[in-house]
Amino acid sequence: MGGERVLRDVFTSKPNNKSYGDILQKVVLVNAITNTRIWKPYQLAEHIQKLNLDKLISEENLGVVEKIRRCKFGKKKRDVYSFATKYCSYHKPKIYPIFDQYISHTLVAYYKRD
Numbered sequence: 001m002g003g004e005r006v007l008r009d010v011f012t013s014k015p016n017n018k019s020y021g022d023i024l025q026k027v028v029l030v031n032a033i034t035n036t037r038i039w040k041p042y043q044l045a046e047h048i049q050k051l052n053l054d055k056l057i058s059e060e061n062l063g064v065v066e067k068i069r070r071c072k073f074g075k076k077k078r079d080v081y082s083f084a085t086k087y088c089s090y091h092k093p094k095i096y097p098i099f100d101q102y103i104s105h106t107l108v109a110y111y112k113r114d
Contacts, residue, residue, distance in 0.1 A: 003033035011090040017053045020045060030090065036083040040073045044080065047071040048087070057088070060095045064088050 010029055014022040024045040031038040038044055048068060056064045068084035070077070081099065088096035 007033055007090050015054075015091065017048060017051075017057075020049050023048050026087065026090070030083060030086050034086050036080070036086060038080060038083055043073050044071060044083070057091050060092065062096075065096060 007029055010026060014026065017023055024041065027038065027041045027045045027048065030036060031041055051067050053064055053067070056067070065081070065084045065088050068087060069079055069081045071080060072078065085096060085099045089098045
């Protein structure tokens, strides 16, 4: 079974973001399978749990990505935009597009070509 399928299955079976254990499992899997370079998954899971995202995701609120992306690991502020787009996309792929370095390079290449 491929990584994408595992992610879809886990996000489908655990759609809510209240249980720290469920959130941590999703954070670790997104990080490992999509290589988002999150060094402190426990802190990111705590950050996500505090945001109470379920209502926003069910309403398809696009601000969810912004809420996840800006977090603190200890005293350092981090921008985990790529991770945030992926985490949201696995909840609702038709609403939240993924953005990462590969998408960025592709868009730049198309822009230069056209």
